[in-house]
Amino acid sequence: MTDRALPKSASVVIVGGGMQGLSCAVNLALLGIRDIVVLDAGYWQGGASGRNGCLIRPGFGGHEWTRLFELSWREWTTLSRKLGHNVMFTERGYTMIAETGPSADMLRNASRLHREYGITSEILTPRQLSGVLPAINQACVTAALHQPRGGMAPHHSVMKGYLHACRKKGIDVRYRTAMTGFDMHDRSVRGVYVKDHLIRCDTVVIAAGPQSPGLARQAQAEIDGYMMRIEAMALEPMRPLIGPALALIDSLAYFHQTARGEVVGGTEVPETPQENLRADVPAMAAMARVYTRLFPQLADIRILRQWAGLLHISSDLAPLLGQHPRVRDLWFSAGWSYGFAGAPGAGLLMAKAIARGKVDEIMRPFALDRFEKGNPIEEAGVVMIKN
Ligand SMILES: Cc1cc2nc3c(=O)[nH]c(=O)nc-3n(C[C@H](O)[C@H](O)[C@H](O)COP(=O)(O)OP(=O)(O)OC[C@H]3O[C@@H](n4cnc5c(N)ncnc54)[C@H](O)[C@@H]3O)c2cc1C
Known part of the structure; x- marks a missing residue:
């Protein structure tokens, strides 16, 4: 006070x-x-x-979210000027990855919807994705949706x-x-x-x-609504490996590589709702599994830190x-x-x-x-x- x-x-x-x-x-x-x-x-x-993970995208799967986040994304593009301070928003791209057929179908529908709202959004095959993400293990990918104008900003x-x-x-x-x-x-x-x-x-x-x-x-x-704890972690800095921000629909994971070289992200693991900020092993292990599946090169990189945050989540x-x-x-x-x-x-x-x-x-x-x-x-x- x-x-x-x-x-x-x-x-x-x-x-x-x-x-x-x-x-x-x-x-x-x-x-x-x-x-x-x-x-x-x-x-x-x-x-x-x-x-948080600092990820930003204009398009989602349905009309309501897409209209709200497209408006917000437009605000992001001029936010530094509006606030008189560089918020360091970078349009590095935001790629959603489907590992299963139903998720791939959802991404195809989403991409059509995005175009209705003028959002640049393209469906990529695993092979096309390697143009954006040369290091990714293509065997994990069924389809991807790439929004080149999404990205991140350090919180x-x-x-x-x-x-x-x-x-x-x-x-x-x-x-x-x-x-x-x-x-x-x-x-x-x-x-x-x-x-x-x-x-x-x-x-x-x-x-x-x-x-x-x-x-x-x-x-x-x-x-x-109810309270939910979610966790994230950062890996030690390494050479640039991951260009765009990534979200995995089936593994419920998201991550990106910061300008400092740290890979930062989180994944959702089922747990009874908790109100504490203790980070724990199941979330860390789940995230490590996602990283090493998608980018086997990360297997030798150490975890630098892990943290949790609390959210208020509504029923929908x-x-x-x-x-x-x-x-x-x-x-x-x-x-x-x-x-x-x-x-x-x-x-x-x-x-x-x-x-x-x-x-x-x-x-x-x-x-x-x-x-x-x-x-x-x-x-x-x-x-x-x-x-
Ligand atoms: C690990 C993690 C990763 C995430 N990744 C992303 C992401 O990549 N992209 C994304 O869009 N979102 C992400 N989120 C979600 C995002 O961080 C939250 O949705 C967002 O920060 C919510 O902002 P807020 O202002 O509503 O809440 P908060 O930032 O939690 O602020 C609420 C404030 O209310 C204050 N408060 C509480 N009670 C009182 C009181 N009685 N009087 C006065 N003040 C009070 C608290 O002190 C707190 O500062 C992530 C969250 C976490 C935890």
Whole structure:
């Protein structure tokens, strides 16, 4: 908690200073909203926004995700200029690999869909893939979908860019400052508490990652979803081997090689939902198996470090975006499995909805009440275990 006194009022209080919270704050300021406060219980980059794989792609398997992430990808291409800080987004390409026939069919459908939205996306045979990835073991590949304009950005440079832009725009960002309760009137939020200090405000945005459902309950506002721990690891630096970012649909793995030469990635292993940040052996072993199958050259490379992060995952794996259907002025940007790639676009959509009172067509399907209305989103192109 900083020494500066907390303000007594704000127009918007955003709870959570990860990518989602900061992106929403910057976009609100760019739309002319003043007196924005961002509260974060932890340290800067302590949440999933400082622990992810840094992969970015415009296209998924279905319309809803593809429209959202294509918008976000367009934001990525101009984000450094928007924030006044180099976020180091590089379009190194993003290749999805199918190891089975059904996944190959899914990728073919996805590629057709991408082209409908003007996304450059091509299906490659194993032989064609070796043009993009000469080192890959072609025997593991049934088909691949290559999005040349996807890529990655180091999360530390992106978080720095967002924080820099917040500070320049006069947004009051506080780390180590947990929101502890709501001030409610009827079914409307009027402010938030930090211990016994009240910040009155017109709007509250919850972007608190895995803590979002718990905070929602404090306002008697249930939201869908559960907490999930996922893990990643980095190998020691080596010569350039892997050009594009990679995602394996069947092995539920994703990885890329950083500019420093480290191969960084993770894979999903079934486990009972956990709330701790301990990295463990099954995830490491599963990832090592994927690496050595696809790139046998990696067998001699040592593991440098391994870490875990916590996410809030919704029942259909898609984000929850918008105002709570039964609590006025309480908004959510939660349920994020791909919340790094999605942050620039989601922040823009959320800010427009709050500042202008009109929810964009791209954001509408992600409404919080889609489950009770029988409209969950179907998406086959995510690399994520469904519990
Ligand atoms: C290992 C791993 C790999 C990943 N790889 C990718 C990837 O390649 N591409 C991709 O798009 N996504 C990836 N993700 C997912 C992505 O990191 C998350 O979806 C995204 O960071 C979510 O951002 P967020 O701002 O919603 O949450 P977070 O970054 O978790 O931020 C939430 C913040 O809320 C704060 N908070 C909680 N409670 C309170 C409270 N009471 N008061 C105030 N603040 C509070 C926390 O301190 C935290 O800082 C990965 C995640 C992990 C863990």
